[in-house]
Amino acid sequence: MASIRIQHVSVEYPLEGQGKRRILNDIDLEIERGAFVSIVGQTGCGKSTLLRLILGEESPSAGQVLVDGEARQQPGPYCGYVPQRYSLFPDKTVLDNIIFGLDVSSGGPLSLLNPARRTRLRTFREDGLRYLHHVGLHEADARKYPHQLSGGMQQRVAIAQALILKPPVLLMDEAFSALDPGTRSGMQRLIKKLWRESGTTIVFVTHNTREAVCLGTRVIALAKDISGDRGSSVALDLSVPHLDFDSGEEDLRGLIREVESAALPVPQDALPLPESKPASVYN
Amino acid sequence: MSFLRIHAQPGRATSWMLSWFLFAAGITAYFYVSAERHRDNPDDRVMPTIAQMVQGFQDAALKPAEEEEVQDDAAAQGWFSRVRSSMLWKDTTATSRRFLISVALLFPAVMIGLHMAMFPYIGVFFLRFFQFFDKIVALSLLPIIFIAFGIDELSKIMLIVIGVTPTIILDTFNLSKSVPREQIVKAFTLGAGDFAITYRIIFKQIFPRVLNSIRLNLKAVMLFLFAGEMIASTDGLAYRIALLRRHMGMDTIIPYVLWVALLLFLVDLGMNLLNRKLHPWFQEI
Numbered sequence: 001m002a003s004i005r006i007q008h009v010s011v012e013y014p015l016e017g018q019g020k021r022r023i024l025n026d027i028d029l030e031i032e033r034g035a036f037v038s039i040v041g042q043t044g045c046g047k048s049t050l051l052r053l054i055l056g057e058e059s060p061s062a063g064q065v066l067v068d069g070e071a072r073q074q075p076g077p078y079c080g081y082v083p084q085r086y087s088l089f090p091d092k093t094v095l096d097n098i099i100f101g102l103d104v105s106s107g108g109p110l111s112l113l114n115p116a117r118r119t120r121l122r123t124f125r126e127d128g129l130r131y132l133h134h135v136g137l138h139e140a141d142a143r144k145y146p147h148q149l150s151g152g153m154q155q156r157v158a159i160a161q162a163l164i165l166k167p168p169v170l171l172m173d174e175a176f177s178a179l180d181p182g183t184r185s186g187m188q189r190l191i192k193k194l195w196r197e198s199g200t201t202i203v204f205v206t207h208n209t210r211e212a213v214c215l216g217t218r219v220i221a222l223a224k225d226i227s228g229d230r231g232s233s234v235a236l237d238l239s240v241p242h243l244d245f246d247s248g249e250e251d252l253r254g255l256i257r258e259v260e261s262a263a264l265p266v267p268q269d270a271l272p273l274p275e276s277k278p279a280s281v282y283n
Numbered sequence: 284m285s286f287l288r289i290h291a292q293p294g295r296a297t298s299w300m301l302s303w304f305l306f307a308a309g310i311t312a313y314f315y316v317s318a319e320r321h322r323d324n325p326d327d328r329v330m331p332t333i334a335q336m337v338q339g340f341q342d343a344a345l346k347p348a349e350e351e352e353v354q355d356d357a358a359a360q361g362w363f364s365r366v367r368s369s370m371l372w373k374d375t376t377a378t379s380r381r382f383l384i385s386v387a388l389l390f391p392a393v394m395i396g397l398h399m400a401m402f403p404y405i406g407v408f409f410l411r412f413f414q415f416f417d418k419i420v421a422l423s424l425l426p427i428i429f430i431a432f433g434i435d436e437l438s439k440i441m442l443i444v445i446g447v448t449p450t451i452i453l454d455t456f457n458l459s460k461s462v463p464r465e466q467i468v469k470a471f472t473l474g475a476g477d478f479a480i481t482y483r484i485i486f487k488q489i490f491p492r493v494l495n496s497i498r499l500n501l502k503a504v505m506l507f508l509f510a511g512e513m514i515a516s517t518d519g520l521a522y523r524i525a526l527l528r529r530h531m532g533m534d535t536i537i538p539y540v541l542w543v544a545l546l547l548f549l550v551d552l553g554m555n556l557l558n559r560k561l562h563p564w565f566q567e568i
Contacts, residue, residue, distance in 0.1 A: 057468055075471035086463035089470075091487045091564055104483065105474030145564040165473065 003169055003201040004031040004054055009063035010231065011049055022231035023049050027063075029220065029234065033168070036195050036202045038216030040209055041263050045224045045232040047205040051173050054203060055079055068168060077105060080162030080170040080200070084177050087158035088146040094157050095142035098131055099124040101165045131160040135190060152183035156190065163194060169201045176211070188215060209263070213255045216240055221263035236262035331534035339534035340542075343371040343523075370523065371542070377518040378508065379546075381436065385443040385504050386497065392448040393493050396455025401481045410456070413449045421446030422510055429515060439511030446507040447500050454496045458489040491565035494558045498551055505547060 006029040012020040023046045031037050039047050052058040053065045056072030056079075064071050067078055075081065088097050102124040103117075132142055135156040146154055155175055162170055172191070176184045192215060195202050206212050212219050223235035236259060285291060293301065317330040331339065347368045366372055399406040399413075424445060432438040462485050470480045512521035520543055527536050559566050 055468060055472070075468050077472060077474040079472050081469055081472040083465040083469070086465040087469055089466065089484060089488070091562065100470075100475075101473030104470075104476075104479050147564065161469075161473070167472070 003033040003035070003068065004029075004203070005064075005066040005069075006030075006050070006053070007063050007066070009053060009060040009065060011046065011053070011058070012061040012231075022229055024060075024222075025225070025231035025233045027222075027234055029237070031201060031203065031218075033201055034199045036192075036204065036215060036217045038212035038219045039203065039205045039222065040207065040212040040219060040259060041222035041232065041235075042224055043207060045222045045263075047207075047222060048173050050222070051171050051203065051205050054169070054171060055081060077101070077165055078168060080165065080167035082155065082158045082162055082170070082172045082175045084174040087175075088154055088161070090146050093143050093145055094137070094149070095125060095128045095132065097146065097157055098161045098164055099128040101161065102127065105165070127164060128160075131164045132157075134163075134194070135160045136186075150183070151179050152187060155179065155187055159191065159194065163198060163200070166198070167200065169203065172202065172204045174205055174207070177206070177208070184211075191215065209256045209259050210252065213240055213252060213259060219255075219259055221259050223263050328531045328533055331537065335534040336538050339532070340371075340538035343535050343538065344369050346370065371539075373518055374520045374523045374539075375542075375546070377516075377522075378512065378520045381439055381443075381508055381512075381519070382504065385440055385447075385508065386501075388440065388444050389447065389451050389497055389500075389504075392451040393455045396452040397459050397481065397486055397489070399452070400456045400459030401477070401485060406456075409452075413452050413456075416445075417449035417453055419445075421507060425510065425514065434515035438515065439508060442511045443504050443507040447503050450500060450503070451493075451496060455489065455493055458492050458496070459485050462488055491558050491562040494554060498554050501547060501551060505543070 006027050009024060009027045010022060011024040012022045015021050027050065039050060041047050049058065053060055054067060055075045056065075056067075057075055059073075072078070081087075088094075089100065092100065099121070103121065106117075106120055106124075129139060129142060132139070137153060137156055137160075141149065141153065146157070149157065158175070175191075176187050179187060188211060191202070191204075194200075204212070204215055217240060219236070219238045219240055220234060221236035221238075222232045224232045238255075238259065240255065286293075313330070314333065317327075317332055320327045320330050321332060345362075345365050347365070347370070395409065399409050421442060425442065428438050428441050428445070432441050466484060466488070467480055470484045475484065508519075509521035509524075512519040513525040516522040520539060524536055524539050527533075527539070
């Protein structure tokens with residue numbers, strides 16, 4: 001059974017003057033349970049919009065999005081979410097951030113007043129520390145506040161925070177984009193390991209083609225339509241062999257070229273691209 | 284002119300001297316002019332000397348308020364009892380009581396601003412009204428307030444509420460709106476409901492900033508309180524200043540003004556320390 005169904009979805013935003021601007025055009029996808037899907041495309045092509053549709057944060061202008069067979073009206077615990085920034089609550093320690101989901105979903109609005117909460121919190125903290133170790137952090141980090149961590153450590157905590165609830169789907173929106181290359185590579189290995197262990201469906205939005213190809217079992221490239229107002233559509237939907245980060249350059253290069261050439265808009269009246277290869281657009 | 288460069292780094296001693304210079308210059312200038320005036324006219328009451336002001340402050344702090352003069356035998360009482368029955372004590376407690384009630388009434392304003400930002404229906408219901416309300420000059424409502432609420436305590440507190448509440452509401456609204464959307468989405472995906480997000484995510488994040496906003500508005504609270512006390516009151520620091528003005532009692536007015544500034548400074552300092560203690564994460568950010 002498909003984990004996510006995106007059925008003939010289009011998204012339009014009203015323009016300030018008159019008319020509408022179409023962002024996504026007739027996207028039709030099925031994402032199987034347990035898949036690792038990378039969505040790649042140029043900046044502004046609607047990758048994050050697609051993610052917000054899956055989250056239930058936005059509604060499509062046409063078509064429908066089903067997660068686990070249901071059209072969702074607002075974000076909920078059925079989808080974990082790791083954005084590029086602001087993923088952690090700055091007023092909570094690392095451990096409190098990780099267990100926030102367990103704590104908040106364990107009782108009603110008056111759960112804070114429940115005396116049993118203290119016992120529950122002790123169990124949650126044990127779970128939280130386990131997840132902290134799981135993402136490669138130490139117990140000493142548990143009491144730190146997010147601003148005391150590096151960008152990479154913050155994203156590790158954000159992943160632990162999302163995974164502790166064992167969501168069937170994990171959505172990652174440019175989650176590693178702000179990280180330096182070394183940290184980024186470590187995070188890529190970590191997320192792939194966690195995906196293999198948990199079997200969670202991951203939808204990973206990135207503008208980095210190499211990252212998309214190395215991580216995903218499937219790469220979907222969205223391409224903008226520059227010449228008209230038709231919005232972005234799926235330009236490529238490719239199943240990728242299980243590649244490792246240590247896979248040879250030759251194996252990767254062909255795939256990267258294929259994805260990049262699909263994702264680049266080639267309008268007839270577009271300005272000629274510079275001599276350098278289009279890969280520069282994707283780092 | 285190297286000290287006027289953007290990259291100039293004043294040393295510790297220089298910083299200390301520069302930061303106190305205007306205080307020292309102001310005090311020196313005052314006492315110089317005061318001494319000159321007293322040389323010309325020993326009965327000058329416009330600029331009292333330091334000895335006169337110390338005497339005026341001692342009288343205010345240790346002598347009983349005029350209404351109790353008859354019944355109290357102040358000289359026979361202990362120091363603390365004399366302070367407690369003094370004019371300064373009574374005025375300070377009266378003003379502090381009104382001030383604290385007014386500040387306490389700002390917290391419902393914080394709640395209104397928070398809910399306006401979080402729940403769109405509440406937002407559209409209140410926003411336009413408070414934006415308009417905020418532009419009304421509260422002091423211009425003074426006659427209406429006195430007619431509607433009388434000249435008792437309620438009218439003074441209402442003046443503060445009308446004067447400061449809309450600012451706090453709109454400030455809280457803007458602070459709540461400025462929390463990144465990702466935080467709300469993230470909280471939803473972690474299973475939080477609307478109220479958990481409102482109180483456990485947004486309120487906790489904006490609260491240190493709200494406290495700062497209230498701190499910055501303390502002077503406005505005091506301003507409206509003083510206006511109310513000066514016009515219609517029988518006690519309070521501003522009432523006393525207005526009363527002493529009639530007798531040209533500058534030897535007590537100036538210490539009173541400095542006393543009010545000191546109190547406000549201490550409240551501000553206390554709130555700042557409390558904020559640091561309660562929200563260590565906020566100060567470091």
